[in-house]
Amino acid sequence: MSIVGQRIKALREKRNWSQMHLAQRLGINNSVLSRIESGEKKHVEDYLISKAADVFDVSTDYLHGRTKDPSPALNKNSTNLGLAFIDGGVEELDEDELEYLKESLELFRRMKERKAKEREGK
Structure with missing residues (x-):
């Protein structure tokens, strides 16, 4: 296999x-x-x-099989998420911004998973 x-x-x-x-x-x-x-x-x-x-x-x-981490998005050790802004620039994130974005992403993923389970249960 x-x-x-x-x-x-x-x-x-x-x-x-x-x-x-x-x-x-x-x-x-x-x-x-x-x-x-x-x-x-x-x-x-x-x-x-x-x-x-x-x-x-x-x-x-x-x-x-290149990684054991299934996470699609963030390198958990990264201090720069490389976020592109409308003007095309990339801005270094401070620790508070980085933590906020990581927590927001985790919350979004949990909500997305819950919604998918609700759809499957119908």
Whole structure:
């Protein structure tokens, strides 16, 4: 089994989703997803890995097995988030700003996960 297939399957099972449900969300046939998860499909297209990363809110590096951290966004040790502003500049963040943004992002992710669970429960 490929690492991409293993990780997609683990993420799907963690959410108690059927292969059919995930295949629909990815816009692919259930048999294609089955082949990805089992490792039968050796090459998974980049667009599909990106879409799976979006669906699961993880990084593509995580799906590829390049990192054990599934977090899609922030390097937790970074002091500069590299935020781009309207004028195109990048501004160094102070510690308070950085902490505020990290906490806001975590809150957003929890709310997003709760809403997804509520939708699944309907």
